Amino acid sequence: MRDILSKLDGLGRRQFLEYAARSALGVSVLPMFNNSLEAAPSQPKGGKAKRLIYLYMAGAMSHLDTFDLKPGHKNQGETKGIKTNVPGMQISEFLPTLAEVFDKMAVINSMHTETGAHEQGEYIMRTSYKEIASTRHPSMGPWIQKFKGRQNKNLPDTVLISAPARHPNAGFLDPSFSPLPIGDPNRGLENTQSPAYLSENSFEKRIDLINKFDKKFQNKFKTKEVLAYTDFYSQATSLLSSDELKAFDLNEEKAEDRDKYGRSSFGQGCMLARRLVENNVRCVEVNFGGWDMHRDIYDDGILPTRAGILDKALGNLLKDLSDRGLLDETIIVLTTEFGRTPVINQNGGRDHHPGAFSAALMGGGIKGGQFYGKSDAGGHSVDSDGVLPADLNATVATALGLPVDKEIFSSDGRPFKVAHNGKAISKLF
Amino acid sequence: MSGKRISGASQISRRWKAGTLFGVVVAFAILIFSGLPDSDAAPRRKPAGKKPEPKKEEPLPPRFTVKSQPVDPAKLTTALTSAEQIDRLVEANYTKYKVTPNPMTTDEQFLRRAYLDITGAIPTYRETRYFLASRHPDKRKRLIDRLLDSDGYASHNFNYWADVFRYTDRLNGNVDGSPYRQWIKQCLAENKPWDKMVQEMITAEGLIWENPATGYLQRDSGMPLDNMNNTVRIFLGTRIGCAQCHDHPFDRWKQKEFYEMAAFTFGSLTRANGNDKRFYTGNDPNRRLRKEYEELGQEEKDRRRNQGRFNRMIRVNMMVVNDQNNRKIQLPHDYAYSDAKPKSVVEPKTIFGKPADIKKGEAPRQAFARWMVSKDNPRFALTIANRLWTQTFGRGQIEPVDDMMDDTVAENPELMKFLESEMKRLNFDMKEYLRIIYNTKTYQRQATSEDIPLSKIYHFPGPVLRRMTAEQAWDSFLTLAVVDPEEYREFPSKLESDIIAVNLNTATAQEVLDADQKKRDEIDKNRYKREKKYKYKGQLLARASELPSPVPASHFLRTFGQSDRELISASSDSGSVPQILFMFNGPVTHMMLEKGSTIYNNVIEQKTIKEGVDAIFMTILSRRPDSDESAIAVSEIEKNGPAGYGNVIWSLVNTREFLFIQ
Numbered sequence A: 001m002r003d004i005l006s007k008l009d010g011l012g013r014r015q016f017l018e019y020a021a022r023s024a025l026g027v028s029v030l031p032m033f034n035n036s037l038e039a040a041p042s043q044p045k046g047g048k049a050k051r052l053i054y055l056y057m058a059g060a061m062s063h064l065d066t067f068d069l070k071p072g073h074k075n076q077g078e079t080k081g082i083k084t085n086v087p088g089m090q091i092s093e094f095l096p097t098l099a100e101v102f103d104k105m106a107v108i109n110s111m112h113t114e115t116g117a118h119e120q121g122e123y124i125m126r127t128s129y130k131e132i133a134s135t136r137h138p139s140m141g142p143w144i145q146k147f148k149g150r151q152n153k154n155l156p157d158t159v160l161i162s163a164p165a166r167h168p169n170a171g172f173l174d175p176s177f178s179p180l181p182i183g184d185p186n187r188g189l190e191n192t193q194s195p196a197y198l199s200e201n202s203f204e205k206r207i208d209l210i211n212k213f214d215k216k217f218q219n220k221f222k223t224k225e226v227l228a229y230t231d232f233y234s235q236a237t238s239l240l241s242s243d244e245l246k247a248f249d250l251n252e253e254k255a256e257d258r259d260k261y262g263r264s265s266f267g268q269g270c271m272l273a274r275r276l277v278e279n280n281v282r283c284v285e286v287n288f289g290g291w292d293m294h295r296d297i298y299d300d301g302i303l304p305t306r307a308g309i310l311d312k313a314l315g316n317l318l319k320d321l322s323d324r325g326l327l328d329e330t331i332i333v334l335t336t337e338f339g340r341t342p343v344i345n346q347n348g349g350r351d352h353h354p355g356a357f358s359a360a361l362m363g364g365g366i367k368g369g370q371f372y373g374k375s376d377a378g379g380h381s382v383d384s385d386g387v388l389p390a391d392l393n394a395t396v397a398t399a400l401g402l403p404v405d406k407e408i409f410s411s412d413g414r415p416f417k418v419a420h421n422g423k424a425i426s427k428l429f
Numbered sequence B: 001m002s003g004k005r006i007s008g009a010s011q012i013s014r015r016w017k018a019g020t021l022f023g024v025v026v027a028f029a030i031l032i033f034s035g036l037p038d039s040d041a042a043p044r045r046k047p048a049g050k051k052p053e054p055k056k057e058e059p060l061p062p063r064f065t066v067k068s069q070p071v072d073p074a075k076l077t078t079a080l081t082s083a084e085q086i087d088r089l090v091e092a093n094y095t096k097y098k099v100t101p102n103p104m105t106t107d108e109q110f111l112r113r114a115y116l117d118i119t120g121a122i123p124t125y126r127e128t129r130y131f132l133a134s135r136h137p138d139k140r141k142r143l144i145d146r147l148l149d150s151d152g153y154a155s156h157n158f159n160y161w162a163d164v165f166r167y168t169d170r171l172n173g174n175v176d177g178s179p180y181r182q183w184i185k186q187c188l189a190e191n192k193p194w195d196k197m198v199q200e201m202i203t204a205e206g207l208i209w210e211n212p213a214t215g216y217l218q219r220d221s222g223m224p225l226d227n228m229n230n231t232v233r234i235f236l237g238t239r240i241g242c243a244q245c246h247d248h249p250f251d252r253w254k255q256k257e258f259y260e261m262a263a264f265t266f267g268s269l270t271r272a273n274g275n276d277k278r279f280y281t282g283n284d285p286n287r288r289l290r291k292e293y294e295e296l297g298q299e300e301k302d303r304r305r306n307q308g309r310f311n312r313m314i315r316v317n318m319m320v321v322n323d324q325n326n327r328k329i330q331l332p333h334d335y336a337y338s339d340a341k342p343k344s345v346v347e348p349k350t351i352f353g354k355p356a357d358i359k360k361g362e363a364p365r366q367a368f369a370r371w372m373v374s375k376d377n378p379r380f381a382l383t384i385a386n387r388l389w390t391q392t393f394g395r396g397q398i399e400p401v402d403d404m405m406d407d408t409v410a411e412n413p414e415l416m417k418f419l420e421s422e423m424k425r426l427n428f429d430m431k432e433y434l435r436i437i438y439n440t441k442t443y444q445r446q447a448t449s450e451d452i453p454l455s456k457i458y459h460f461p462g463p464v465l466r467r468m469t470a471e472q473a474w475d476s477f478l479t480l481a482v483v484d485p486e487e488y489r490e491f492p493s494k495l496e497s498d499i500i501a502v503n504l505n506t507a508t509a510q511e512v513l514d515a516d517q518k519k520r521d522e523i524d525k526n527r528y529k530r531e532k533k534y535k536y537k538g539q540l541l542a543r544a545s546e547l548p549s550p551v552p553a554s555h556f557l558r559t560f561g562q563s564d565r566e567l568i569s570a571s572s573d574s575g576s577v578p579q580i581l582f583m584f585n586g587p588v589t590h591m592m593l594e595k596g597s598t599i600y601n602n603v604i605e606q607k608t609i610k611e612g613v614d615a616i617f618m619t620i621l622s623r624r625p626d627s628d629e630s631a632i633a634v635s636e637i638e639k640n641g642p643a644g645y646g647n648v649i650w651s652l653v654n655t656r657e658f659l660f661i662q
Helices: A002-007 A010-022 A029-037 A096-100 A118-127 A140-148 A203-213 A215-220 A224-240 A243-248 A255-261 A265-278 A303-323 A389-399 B009-026 B029-033 B073-097 B107-119 B125-133 B139-149 B151-164 B178-189 B194-203 B212-218 B224-236 B255-262 B285-294 B300-318 B364-373 B380-393 B413-425 B430-438 B470-481 B493-500 B509-522 B524-532 B577-585 B587-592 B598-604 B609-621 B627-640 B642-653
Strands: A051-057 A081-083 A090-092 A105-111 A158-161 A180-182 A283-288 A330-336 A357-362 A370-372 A382-384
Touching: A051 A118, A051 A140, A051 A265, A051 A303, A081 A096, A096 A303, A105 A382, A105 A389, A118 A389, A140 A158, A140 A283, A140 A389, A158 A265, A180 B577, A203 A215, A203 A224, A203 B627, A203 B642, A215 A224, A224 A243, A224 B577, A243 A265, A255 A265, A255 A303, A265 A283, A265 A303, A283 A303, A303 A330, A330 A389, A357 A389, B073 B139, B073 B413, B073 B430, B107 B125, B107 B139, B107 B151, B107 B430, B125 B598, B125 B609, B139 B151, B139 B430, B151 B178, B151 B470, B178 B212, B178 B493, B194 B212, B194 B364, B224 B255, B224 B364, B224 B380, B285 B300, B285 B509, B300 B493, B300 B509, B380 B413, B380 B430, B413 B430, B470 B587, B470 B598, B493 B509, B509 B524, B577 B587, B587 B598, B587 B642, B598 B609, B609 B627, B609 B642, B627 B642
Parallel strands: A051 A283, A051 A330, A105 A370, A158 A180, A158 A283
Antiparallel strands: A081 A090, A105 A357, A330 A357
């Protein structure tokens, strides 16, 4: 491939790479093989989910210490298994709450990806595409909006909680589809009170003044970026005058209910996600960093603490959504960029490992209480039913009823699909 | 920041009214308009006479300030010749690709852009008035030099590099980064040649307070492979990270080549071993001190409470960057290619350019650093030349700046070649290189007014229209609100290092514990007192480069896209609703509209409403209003009285014209 590449000029190479990425050549040769061998798969049902809660474990969550235990194998390390509420199925002892609701979880232990670099891995997980210089691919929330139109008048369709600055956001889609980011869930949406000493004039009048002063500039610079800001101004304006603003305020919740989720930023983020989907926000992503455990993984504050926070937050989110009858129409994704090395390193930690890792799907028509796919005995590589990030995203898109085969063209005329060439996993529905 | 603030709306209103009357005092403004010689910075006059003098000048808290190195006046002629050469090369592509260049910037546009690009904040009212009034033919050249000479240059560029280097105040579990942070700032201010600066970062040895450049390795403590990946990406514009696990799918790098590169720094550790005789004369000081600790006879309660602090203090003092030359890297156990066996030892070897000769007895990273920063390295000068071009124009000659391949072609190969050769001719003098770029006609053209898709090749009819970076937006807000936003500076790291540095060979357990206590008493406990005067509604009103890194997720800077410092160059300039809410109602917007803010002071100096409106436009947008805008603003103020001023200011801050760099 190197030789072919070197003969192409810059643009040609990019197009070729795009092609290569699309044909899954660059992503991995094996899974494409797998896919083509599958005898005419029946179209998975899906379509039950109306909303998405996406939980991202940044830094790469160790599969051996969470959902893919290898009891008795030398790679297992200190983590032990515990029984779940599904007979015969075990997960990590650090996830006791999830063990109680395992019947709602479908865990995939055959995830694998092409890169062991955080940034690129995160990008592929969120977009199904490899990160390239010539375009930005959209993340799932804006894709939903693209296919289904904007759902809420005042609230945004997608909210990101504690997301990194360089999130793919709306990618090449209209920048006004960009998610609304919340830095700290405890603070919710901030700065919603006007300075007291501005005139009694209605807010609208002041907005009108902005537009008068900005007319010359806006007439000259009609770029997408500038227009997007204009759209954010109107989104902000309608949100401020709406009662639904309360959806962002965790102080509306009882203190003991908030305690259940854990007072960590992630716990509160999960609770905020619940409030938002209750208010019909379509996609909420909650990020939880700190999984990059190169050192002393079993020390207090490292894996046991992280996993404990995840357990409390997700466990209670599942219970609450289920109690409210919302779980069937809300799909929850738990994922990460790659796994961690099965062999514990000289510093007592685990390093980056794209060969095999775990993810989980819940609600939204997904059949719970099952493990899908297997890694090999030592947790090194995928043994059966390999799932790439694109396949995971195709499964999520299918659950949401999005057309996975439909091509959408970017402004420069290149075709893209919601989950690239991923294949939805029909067995999960 | 001056005086007490009043929050009652009615009182504020009265102040505003009173202000417009007091404006008579400042008739001398006319003097300034008539055009003074443009020699130095606009004189910083004391704010209007109405302000009560502070009774007793409180001493400033300890501050770390940089010492800036000015550009050399003698080099200007050469710089201008180079600038012309760049213009000729750019124009050749205009002809070749039939591109119509953008018109030249007006003085207003140029002034604002130069301030933002060089010092990271908009100009003040006074600076604007001064520059626009000047009729000096060389006023643009002089402005560029003056801004390059200012401390703002280091502040603004620190923000850029902190994003690239993923700088965090806690570099890892044990090391406080502030010596490194201040070292980066000082390197930029004194304009240390880029090759020297990088070489020091790669080769530094010792504790961070002895040798702050060790911060670069400490940031990746325990992750030697990632560190090499980062180094090659940042300094050589090349991504070999994929080859860490397998042959690179899109570039030519093989996994073995990655390991050969990593072999250069694999033996460079960030923590000293207690038995290392190079550092410790007796037994492992860790073991000795812990034993002594148990014998201190503390109450059980104290013993427990202090144990963690004590251990940490020892660890901090053992974070010595050092080389274990016999520590060899091996291929992974599952190495899958036929060119070597799994787990076989790999010797250092460079991926391109000349080989790096390791001299007898030296650490391999010394040879690696020499190889990397050499003028012979095919990508070192190229990468920094392209990075600085990209920073200035909003678009690279090569995009992205850190993913070059063998067949990468610049937009304008002759130009890229010239820029690279200039970087070498200047011996990696970044200020001088930027001085050349800022003096080009190409830079001084208006920003492009249409969309430039990432996939389209851009021939530089002028700079790209850019949204302010998070730091530029924050620092510009401060310029509107705070009279002296540069007064607060970060705490000098030396004051802390002097306390926590313990000689582990001789110290007793009690001395270690005392050092920890002293740090708590003298540094930590005084933090609140140091910052109090500079805080408004919990926000520390200081330049972005003086704030913690990373700032909390809900901070203005993060909302506007500052990186969380986890990944290289992870900042963003896309918009969002919370940003708008910050502009509408954020604490700095509140403060800007209160008595004592910069813009408040500027307005109360004026005689008439119309002049007040002029001052507001000049302060916020660095230009005068046109007649329509002036009429709208004057009528708003006449109708709503003093609160009308607030409405006009609030509205102008909320224009896209304010947030974007033309």
